[in-house]
Amino acid sequence: xxxxxxxxxxxxxxxCSHSKDKxxxxxxxxPKPGMAAGGCAFDGAQISLFPYADAVHLVHGPQTCLxxxxxxxxxxxxxxxxxxxxxxxxxxxxxxxxxxxxxKRLADSIDYIMQNYKPEAIFVYSTCVxxxxxxxxxxxxxxxxxxxxxxxxxxxxxxxxxxxxxxxRIAGEAVLEHLIGTKEPELLTPxxxxxxxxxxxxxxxxxxxxxxxKIGIRVLSSMSGDGRxxxxxxxxxxxxxxxxxxxxLITLCRKMQEEYDIAWISVSxxxxxxxxxxxxxxxxxxxxxxxxxxxxxxxxxxxxKLQEKLLPYQxxxxxxKAVLNTGGNKAWSIASGLQDLGIEVVATSxxxxxxxxxxxxxxxxxxxxxxxxxxxxxxxKVIDERGAHILLAGGRSLYTAIKKKxxxxxxxxxxxxxxxxxxxxxxxxxxxKYAFANPVFANVSKKAPWEVA
Amino acid sequence: MESQKIELSKREHKPxxxxxxxxxxxxxxxxxxxxxxxxxxxxxxxxxxASYTKVFYTRHFNEPIAMYNTSVSDITAILDGGDYSxxxxxxxxxxxxxxxxxxxIGLHTTGLTETKxxxxxxxxxxxxxxxxxxxxxxxxxxxxxxxxLTAKALIVQHTKAATEIKPNKLLLLPHxxxxxxxxxxxxEFCEGCGFETLALPDLSTSLDGYLSExxxxxxxxxxxxxxxxxxxxSATVVTIGTSMIMAANALLQKNxxxxxxxxxxxxxxxxxxxxxxxxxxxxxxxxxxxxxxxRGRLQDAMLDAHFLIGSSHFVITGEPDMCVGMCELLQSVGxxxxxxxxxxxxxxxxxxxxxxxFVGDLEDxxxxxxxxxxxxxxxxxxxxxxxxxxxxxxxxxxxxxxEELGNQLKNDQLYEGSAQFLFEVANALRHVKHxx
Numbered sequence: 036x037x038x039x040x041x042x043x044x045x046x047x048x049x050x051c052s053h054s055k056d057k058x059x060x061x062x063x064x065x066p067k068p069g070m071a072a073g074g075c076a077f078d079g080a081q082i083s084l085f086p087y088a089d090a091v092h093l094v095h096g097p098q099t100c101l102x103x104x105x106x107x108x109x110x111x112x113x114x115x116x117x118x119x120x121x122x123x124x125x126x127x128x129x130x131x132x133x134x135x136x137x138x139k140r141l142a143d144s145i146d147y148i149m150q151n152y153k154p155e156a157i158f159v160y161s162t163c164v165x166x167x168x169x170x171x172x173x174x175x176x177x178x179x180x181x182x183x184x185x186x187x188x189x190x191x192x193x194x195x196x197x198x199x200x201x202x203x204r205i206a207g208e209a210v211l212e213h214l215i216g217t218k219e220p221e222l223l224t225p226x227x228x229x230x231x232x233x234x235x236x237x238x239x240x241x242x243x244x245x246x247x248x249k250i251g252i253r254v255l256s257s258m259s260g261d262g263r264x265x266x267x268x269x270x271x272x273x274x275x276x277x278x279x280x281x282x283x284l285i286t287l288c289r290k291m292q293e294e295y296d297i298a299w300i301s302v303s304x305x306x307x308x309x310x311x312x313x314x315x316x317x318x319x320x321x322x323x324x325x326x327x328x329x330x331x332x333x334x335x336x337x338x339x340k341l342q343e344k345l346l347p348y349q350x351x352x353x354x355x356k357a358v359l360n361t362g363g364n365k366a367w368s369i370a371s372g373l374q375d376l377g378i379e380v381v382a383t384s385x386x387x388x389x390x391x392x393x394x395x396x397x398x399x400x401x402x403x404x405x406x407x408x409x410x411x412x413x414x415x416k417v418i419d420e421r422g423a424h425i426l427l428a429g430g431r432s433l434y435t436a437i438k439k440k441x442x443x444x445x446x447x448x449x450x451x452x453x454x455x456x457x458x459x460x461x462x463x464x465x466x467x468k469y470a471f472a473n474p475v476f477a478n479v480s481k482k483a484p485w486e487v488a
Numbered sequence: 489m490e491s492q493k494i495e496l497s498k499r500e501h502k503p504x505x506x507x508x509x510x511x512x513x514x515x516x517x518x519x520x521x522x523x524x525x526x527x528x529x530x531x532x533x534x535x536x537x538a539s540y541t542k543v544f545y546t547r548h549f550n551e552p553i554a555m556y557n558t559s560v561s562d563i564t565a566i567l568d569g570g571d572y573s574x575x576x577x578x579x580x581x582x583x584x585x586x587x588x589x590x591x592x593i594g595l596h597t598t599g600l601t602e603t604k605x606x607x608x609x610x611x612x613x614x615x616x617x618x619x620x621x622x623x624x625x626x627x628x629x630x631x632x633x634x635x636x637l638t639a640k641a642l643i644v645q646h647t648k649a650a651t652e653i654k655p656n657k658l659l660l661l662p663h664x665x666x667x668x669x670x671x672x673x674x675x676e677f678c679e680g681c682g683f684e685t686l687a688l689p690d691l692s693t694s695l696d697g698y699l700s701e702x703x704x705x706x707x708x709x710x711x712x713x714x715x716x717x718x719x720x721x722s723a724t725v726v727t728i729g730t731s732m733i734m735a736a737n738a739l740l741q742k743n744x745x746x747x748x749x750x751x752x753x754x755x756x757x758x759x760x761x762x763x764x765x766x767x768x769x770x771x772x773x774x775x776x777x778x779x780x781x782x783r784g785r786l787q788d789a790m791l792d793a794h795f796l797i798g799s800s801h802f803v804i805t806g807e808p809d810m811c812v813g814m815c816e817l818l819q820s821v822g823x824x825x826x827x828x829x830x831x832x833x834x835x836x837x838x839x840x841x842x843x844x845x846f847v848g849d850l851e852d853x854x855x856x857x858x859x860x861x862x863x864x865x866x867x868x869x870x871x872x873x874x875x876x877x878x879x880x881x882x883x884x885x886x887x888x889x890x891e892e893l894g895n896q897l898k899n900d901q902l903y904e905g906s907a908q909f910l911f912e913v914a915n916a917l918r919h920v921k922h923x924x
Binding site: 037066067068069070072073074075076077078093096097098099100101102103104105106107121122123124125126127128129130132133140143144147148163164166167168193194195196197198430431434479 | 559604
């Protein structure tokens with residue numbers, strides 16, 4: 036069942052940089068009526084676990100929870116068996132289950148899934164309604180697990196306990212409690228790491244995993260991009276946890292450090308500088324001189340190769356200026372990528388950034404860079420004053436681009452190609468090349484015949 | 489899996505849904521409120537319900553979506569009867585955006601707020617903005633009923649009773665699967681026959697792929713709360729889709745002089761002939777010459793398409809009111825419907841003559857894909873068809889369609905839309921049948 040003490044702990048994570056700005060006990064913000072636009076805890080939990088393609092993800096709730104959300108995320112998997120990430124499973128409870136309880140339906144659903152799909156594990160997500168009517172999901176899962184001999188993991192992140200971020204943390208708790216440490220890995224090396232928080236959206240991980248292989252870093256398990264349930268069960272034997280671009284799973288890493296003595300670092304793989312930095316951090320943490328030397332060689336080789344490929348783009352983008360309006364770590368990570376391509380980033384948004392993010396944004400943009408606190412009202416002015424050529428923002432800012440007759444890229448839209456790693460920069464460069472050349476925003480802004488005086 | 493005979497029933501045939509096609513009642517209600525002018529759709533739910541719905545419609549329509557929620561938390565789920573969250577939400581939204589001037593607040597519930605048992609009827613007495621509530625738990629019904637319940641609630645709560653009628657005033661009640669352009673086409677058609685025409689809900693100016701500033705804040709439908717107040721003086725109410733009959737019945741309660749005419753759908757020659765005949769009887773007007781011309785074109789399209797469609801097998805999935813029209817149009821040119829898999833039970837499904845008609849999901853539907861020449865389904869069917877060896881064609885219809893642009897401007901209704909639909913299906917069939 037939902038554990039209030041656990042939720043309180045997760046919302047006051049000591050290792051999280053957000054907590055520095057808060058009074059003791061204040062924790063993460065609770066959603067305000069009318070103001071919350073983002074996803075719920077269930078959404079976050081599902082995002083964190085869904086990429087396990089060898090597991091079935093069963094949503095125990097009414098129709099909205101899964102009906103509108105399956106097959107919407109481009110989390111790619113190389114799993115050779117039946118890929119369950121492109122499928123949706125829900126108990127789709129009806130009014131009878133609300134009155135009499137949905138445990139029977141849940142148990143029957145688990146049986147049905149085992150008979151017809153034989154996954155390596157089943158994740159069972161509780162939702163607002165099934166949490167509130169008090170279904171004994173823990174017991175049903177336990178019995179299902181005993182009956183079928185595979186882990187049936189309850190995930191207690193009903194939407195109303197909080198936002199996406201909290202849901203991810205709860206997913207981490209479920210994995211820690213039910214999976215990690217339940218199986219010994221077949222093979223171990225001194226260079227084993229766990230990747231935490233990369234969901235392999237559009238194949239992001241595959242941009243940098245080949246580099247790991249060249250260097251000799253071995254990914255023991257992933258939570259959860261292109262992950263396998265069997266691997267995460269042996270994750271407690273890794274030497275290092277690497278969090279990729281995500282704050283939400285810090286609690287998991289902190290607890291794994293306490294329980295299994297696994298150190299953790301937080302990195303990002305956006306742009307050339309971040310990728311090189313990330314690799315150096317990983318090999319440094321693994322503390323092997325040979326590995327570090329090998330990493331340097333690979334970085335030098337890859338950067339040289341990339342530089343050559345970037346040259347034509349850098350020529351093309353010389354003198355171009357960009358305004359960036361996006362949230363969180365994207366405010367500096369995309370800025371870094373743009374700068375690698377030779378584009379001057381004249382402004383970025385710090386509306387939802389932590390102190391760390393602001394500091395980083397200042398470092399990347401330099402003294403002359405504008406850090407916008409309320410980008411919606413500031414960005415038009417900045418575009419005029421600095422003569423920006425392109426706006427990278429969410430769809431809501433489309434009109435600014437049309438009015439200013441400049442190029443536009445929707446950075447919040449689900450992207451179809453990866454911008455991660457060294458080669459991802461080339462994908463970003465291609466998108467920018469076409470964006471700069473596209474006259475559509477200027478063309479669309481033309482007045483209608485009946486509007487011309 | 490082998491296909492098994494599944495009977496049409498209100499009861500489910502298995503404990504779960506695998507690859508569901510069903511969408512929830514709150515989602516239908518939210519869409520209906522977007523079809524009302526300056527309406528603030530407010531979902532009484534946890535933030536996720538609204539977030540999922542918003543993302544779903546944003547991707548389907550490629551448009552900014554007006555949607556708000558009361559963000560019920562685990563604490564307010566227990567301690568609040570609903571009034572606090574709803575009033576706080578309205579205050580927070582209007583305080584944050586002072587230029588926002590909603591003419592009506594469209595509040596609808598969800599499984600969460602129905603389970604906790606909120607009474608949302610009286611909240612409206614505490615606010616100055618007109619207020620409409622509708623109970624749409626997502627453990628009952630589906631998108632189609634959520635939409636219909638909302639239309640009914642608007643009439644019950646906001647239409648003034650009347651004793652007189654305006655002879656040429658007509659109200660159209662379209663079912664949920666009707667695209668914005670389809671509502672517009674049918675309205676234009678009725679106007680062409682001399683009727684002052686309103687539609688409820690009216691998406692023809694909302695989510696119709698139209699560029700304007702400040703979108704996605706309030707509903708931009710073509711009918712306002714002032715229009716809804718005066719609906720009871722309509723001489724005629726036309727329901728399209730069985731789900732909408734309850735909304736028409738609510739209107740008849742306001743004025744028993746209103747004449748109700750019903751069509752299960754407006755696809756194909758027969759139903760459109762009946763539709764035109766009925767309008768001619770009421771309005772004493774012949775349809776415009778272009779309408780007559782389109783009838784001839786449809787006749788020709790039926791003859792042109794019957795070779796391909798008449799030798800083909802189809803599987804159709806979706807909301808009942810949408811499926812029934814496609815099914816009957818294809819059958820009218822000799823198509824064989826192997827299976828119709830509906831999202832929810834509806835009495836209209838009993839009228840369909842096909843080998844397999846039942847309520848189910850894509851796991852059930854896929855067992856019929858192998859034998860079919862063409863599948864009509866939402867975008868989820870695409871991946872499933874890719875993984876089968878036989879090349880079965882796919883025509884995308886229904887929610888969600890994340891693959892195609894401009895689907896809100898695709899018309900399948902009336903003589904004109906029926907002809908275009910037949911061409912699209914026949915062309916898709918030619919593609920897979922060629923060289924076989």
